Amino acid sequence: MTSRVAPSTARDAQHDAPPASCKVVLAQTVANSLLSEVQGSLKELGRSPLLVGFLANADPAARMYADWTAKTCKENGFEFQLREVDKEDLEEAILEANDDDSVDGIIVYFPVFGGGQDQYLQQITSVHKDVEGLSHKYLFNMYQNIRYLDPQTKAQKCLLPCTPLAIIKILEYIGVYNSILPYGNRLFGKTITIVNRSEIVGRPLAALLANDGANVYSVDITGVQQYTRGAGIKMKQHQVHDTDFNLEDVAPNSDVIITGVPTKNYKFPLKLVKDGAICINFSSEKNFDLAVKERASIYVPAIGKVTIVVLLRNLLVGIPSR
Ligand SMILES: NC(=O)C1=CN([C@@H]2O[C@H](COP(=O)(O)OP(=O)(O)OC[C@H]3O[C@@H](n4cnc5c(N)ncnc54)[C@H](O)[C@@H]3O)[C@@H](O)[C@H]2O)C=CC1
Numbered sequence: 001m002t003s004r005v006a007p008s009t010a011r012d013a014q015h016d017a018p019p020a021s022c023k024v025v026l027a028q029t030v031a032n033s034l035l036s037e038v039q040g041s042l043k044e045l046g047r048s049p050l051l052v053g054f055l056a057n058a059d060p061a062a063r064m065y066a067d068w069t070a071k072t073c074k075e076n077g078f079e080f081q082l083r084e085v086d087k088e089d090l091e092e093a094i095l096e097a098n099d100d101d102s103v104d105g106i107i108v109y110f111p112v113f114g115g116g117q118d119q120y121l122q123q124i125t126s127v128h129k130d131v132e133g134l135s136h137k138y139l140f141n142m143y144q145n146i147r148y149l150d151p152q153t154k155a156q157k158c159l160l161p162c163t164p165l166a167i168i169k170i171l172e173y174i175g176v177y178n179s180i181l182p183y184g185n186r187l188f189g190k191t192i193t194i195v196n197r198s199e200i201v202g203r204p205l206a207a208l209l210a211n212d213g214a215n216v217y218s219v220d221i222t223g224v225q226q227y228t229r230g231a232g233i234k235m236k237q238h239q240v241h242d243t244d245f246n247l248e249d250v251a252p253n254s255d256v257i258i259t260g261v262p263t264k265n266y267k268f269p270l271k272l273v274k275d276g277a278i279c280i281n282f283s284s285e286k287n288f289d290l291a292v293k294e295r296a297s298i299y300v301p302a303i304g305k306v307t308i309v310v311l312l313r314n315l316l317v318g319i320p321s322r
């Protein structure tokens, strides 16, 4: 039997080829489809907006992210300035950029001090220059499902937090959002587990997906919460409940599993991945072993490139208010 198979095919089957049916979707593919939209808006604007990034830590993931931001800006007609400052000088530097009319957008790479002090720093960036969508006003409006900064005039759209929005764009791209359902209900029927409940990604993401109709299990080191609009998604916005569930209870029932654990050794237990589930990792660490391809229908190993394009999109969307 084997003698009939061409040598290269036999080798592929043994070593290289993933088990046939898992589709790996790379962030770049999704990023490219969003970039064409961004290019259109940039053309309309008719100038090259300036994004300023503040780096005040030695975190390699932050440095890498800053480098990618620089590269993506350069390739797409945006100006980017990386300002490396001491932690102690960061507050003054942000305030100065807030007042500088030549600066269109500001991003501060975290963590800086960690904890509450970082949340303070996050909030001193002017809401009009916040491109990450993490200003309190934007977060409040997101959790409350308010879409405009001024709901009367509807002149200025609220931004959504970058990384959660990047994940939504990926879910749209791979067809988890069902476009036959009305806007706002397109995740009805989907069960999604998110392993991470940070204030910048996991918690806002759980809220957004539940607002769109999903049944969401939000997992962190303290336990599992459920975010849902209830049976028949009759509620207008999501509610949150603490549960007694463990990861073992919720993951095997999930159509989508999203991981963001910032630990090198952490691997999501593959036996908890439902056959044909969709697996997405946003951590800078590889939270899924490659063998995930033996169970998942779609695997997205990283999302950073999409996040950066969403950042540029947020920069453009925010310009009318400046
Ligand atoms: N691709 C992108 O665009 C972005 C990627 N990241 C990356 O995502 C990762 C997470 O970042 P943050 O949310 O800021 O981190 P964080 O440290 O603020 O939050 C980590 C979360 O994971 C949970 N967690 C940790 N270990 C766990 C375990 N064993 N089981 C269950 N839950 C566990 C924690 O309880 C917490 O909710 C990092 O690797 C970061 O570099 C962050 C922002 C954007």
Ligand SMILES: Nc1nc(=O)c2c([nH]1)NC[C@@H]1CN(c3ccc(C(=O)N[C@@H](CCC(=O)O)C(=O)O)cc3)C=[N+]21
Pocket (backbone or CB within 6 Å): 027, 061, 062, 063, 065, 107, 108, 109, 110, 111, 132, 163, 282, 283, 284, 302, 303, 304, 305, 306, 307
């Ligand atoms: N204010 C702020 N916002 C951030 O969003 C932020 C930050 N600070 N500090 C640092 C972390 C880190 N971060 C990552 C970006 C991309 C990947 C990533 O996965 N990038 C590649 C993977 C590269 C590889 O192959 O290893 C990709 O998606 O293609 C990971 C991590 C954003 N961060």
